[in-house]
Amino acid sequence: MREGGITSRIADPYAEALMSLAKDQNLTDQFGEDASGLLNLLQESEDLRQFLASPVVNTDAKKTALHQILGDQVHPLIKNFLDLLVDHRRIIFLEDICRKYLVLLRELKQAVLAEVTSVVELTDKQKQAIRERVKQVTGAHEVDLETRLDPSLLGGVLIQVGSQVYDLSLRGQLRRLSLQLNTFA
Missing domain, CATH: 3.40.30 (Glutaredoxin)
Structure with a gap:
């Protein structure tokens, strides 16, 4: 388990950026549904969490797997966001980012x-x-x-x-x- 302070320092700015994008595009609720769906997916699949966290799996394989698993279930901007997380080696923080986004959404609403x-x-x-x-x-x-x-x-x-x-x-x-x-x- 990761230390809370370090996780927050990494996950919070990404969640805030996602919220900013969601507000600009008027997609806060849609992104909230997508974040909840991603959380459920990660909680149900330990294999997926380990796959995404693995440093030996290359970024293209992670992106391909995410796109195949998610299909059209999430907004295209969320897919782009996930690709960004993979590219910046921050996909391991996806669960924390989704949780923080949902906190921000609750505050907004x-x-x-x-x-x-x-x-x-x-x-x-x-x-x-x-x-x-x-x-x-x-x-x-x-x-x-x-x-x-x-x-x-x-x-x-x-x-x-x-x-x-x-x-x-x-x-x-x-x-x-x-x-x-x-x-x-």
Whole structure:
């Protein structure tokens, strides 16, 4: 894993340049969708991450592979951006650049990211209720949800928005009850 400070110093300017281009072309949302898609692709394929990070794979092979994998799924300017990252040997930072771009996009749209952990997959109605509640609490105009499953919660949800955590899980309720009982013992 790379050190956060060094990664930020390299990834942030690229993400900011991508945002500047997106604003100029009125493509901020399109680039956001492409960045999310690239993140999902990288998270699902360890082989692709290793291939792109490998110093022994030449730049043409990396570009060709990216173009074949992505096809017409991303905007042509994103393809050009990926080629630039390969040429400058910065493709290893693609995941960090995409994450930073999404942070910049949320700031632009006055949105927040809510990371929601639950025992079972949430329904669309539950997701919408969480979005509305997070909007009320944070004053954000939009809420992006990132969901994950954790059977150890026993029930309920755990919601994290920035550094704030809302523990609405059964495990959390039991822990709080246990702490209250211990104060009486």
